[in-house]
Amino acid sequence: MTASSPTAALRPHAEQSFADELAALERADSRTRPPGWRLSPWAVTQYVLGTTLDDGTEITPKYIGARRVVEVAVATLATDRALLLLGVPGTAKTWLSEHLAAAVSGDSTLLVQGTAGTAEEAVRYGWNYARLLAEGPSQAALVAGPVMTAMAEGRLARVEELTRIPSDVQDALITVLSEKALPVPELGTEVQAARGFNVIATANDRDRGVNDLSSALRRRFNTVVLPVPATVADELDIVTRRVADLGRALELPEVPTSLAEIRRVVTVFRELREGATADGGAKVKSPSGTLSTAEAISVVTGGIALAAHFGDGTLRPADVAAGIHGAVVQDPVSDGVVWREYLETVAREREGWDDFYRACREVSG
Template sequence: MSVNESSGERLPGERLSGAEKLRPHAEQAFAGELAALAAQDDRPRPARWKLSPWAVATYLLGGTLPDGTVITPKYVGSRRLVEVAVSTLATDRALLLLGVPGTAKTWVSEHLAAAVSGDSTLLVQGTAGTPEEAIRYGWNYARLLAEGPTRDALVPSPVMRAMRDGGTVRVEELTRIPADVQDSLITILSEKTLPIPELGQEVQAVRGFNLIATANDRDRGVNDLSSALRRRFNTVVLPLPGTAEAEVEIVTRRVDQIGRSLDLPPAPGGIEEIRRVVTVFRELRDGLTGDGRTKVKSPSGTLSTAEAISVVTGGLALSAHFGDGVLRAGDVAAGVLGAVVRDPATDRVVWQEYLETVVREREGWQDFYRACREVSA
């Protein structure tokens, strides 16, 4: 990257280096690991895959290669679930990652696409306003008016590009997309063909093409998948972390990665506050304290692992910029309150009851109790 040396400003059109990007794509952030896996991967690879299915699973789950290269885990969870997801992509079936919010569906889909095809950027973001053109194709209307419907006037969607190039396309929040737009995927997934009736042509998917969709099971009843579309997917349900220690490990790892990207200093002793945040979220989520002795009410929010990561990252920024650099209870208390109390009318009562009956009585948690009381007042 070059800069204007006299002013220090970046010239128009110049690209950022990988180190300067706030959130590099998976294939950029972990390029070294992907290259090391490719160099030592001698197992069979499906057509146009950058890695073998075994290497893709190793990339997600982590491991040590024969030359000593350490592959960091991208997903902490069941190996069998990852193996099922990867093997699905090696067939003609699309993959649907289903789960409650914060179960790393988007994270897993991005890393799967990066490892399989080397490109995680072919993405359709599902919303209530996603048009059919986002899945099929659109038109450059200036050229359409000047030339009529031609191939040059056609604007390919990410799905069309993946079909043409044999890549992996991602559809995020599939159940947020209107049902009639969802169903435009049926022919693509069953016939592996995208008709272009305006041109009397079609795009046929080449080998290597597949699709990963994610869906939030809290969105049931919003735009449920038709039975015809659901049959085109193999569904893998991503659960919440099975144990507190697994969730602490996930939060610690992601907070460390995010902190480095934001130039936040490491938080000495931060593991204790991470463990407290995870404990609070798990107990309120499960409606039961960790020792199984006390039932508690659950708030309206999901209190997911992703929200715990957000709370701890916010606390890390507070401690770095407005504290002494040590992550303490006061740095995470406001974030915990904001995550728990989504509905002021009902959630505040749940929080206050949990605070007084559980946190107040817990040995070694008095600083956390005082910090939460202060922000809750």
């Protein structure tokens, strides 16, 4: 079996998708680069937030939000402290960590995915057991994990959903982050971190109490909180850009995307998330789900697929109604009441929302 080329991959890594932008920034970057970094901190920030270079190269925004948040995150990675990106679901924590790793190291693939079943070997190292039984402990039998590889090569390691990892496994990071070394007692040796090594972790602040970080581990991270988009315009910009990117990646048929329809999805999600209508004129109940920007992107992308394959080729309320219903009504009983109340008291009365109201009512039954 041969590896897929980046162009054939369903979801290329950031350093593959934006290779031209990274190369253009590298050529134009004359600022000081920390040891092991592909770009200077200034250029990393430009890559993440977007800019136009002197030669006319357009660097597209990867993260839409406060510049200072990104600057603090990048500056942290240039120190000896690890970076923890904290926020509610859908605030682009994983997206930002991937792009930071791509810009700093040129490699975003050194990833530990945190779950309740993540073992210590994922953070440290494992063994090729056939060789271990045949030869005993040896360098050839050792299988380096992503963190060990990042240490040896002076790159960034990513740890997703840190608070989902059991506490005893989390604590395997303490020595790595404090001593910048990973002992291998079976071989009587250790791996010392090469310059350029650091760790970016993400955590969902709704997971507090699942596997809280020990104070010893938390002290070794600088925490940057990623907020939800501040305004409707910001969220609309994020959704529109990501939907366009996904449409190209998935090779969906061209659909004249109605900005009005995307705005409606974003408005519904924000009002239900914030518990009030956009004009502040009425309070509404919030459902149990997060209704994140990521979910809004999914709803609109699904709507485009429906419009392209089963509709008239134009995004309409009926194309997004089922997706919105699925995102809002996580609990059929309590969320169902919240959604029906929103439809009757807000959507039904809002000018220009008649088709949307009827489509949602039809889906809701």
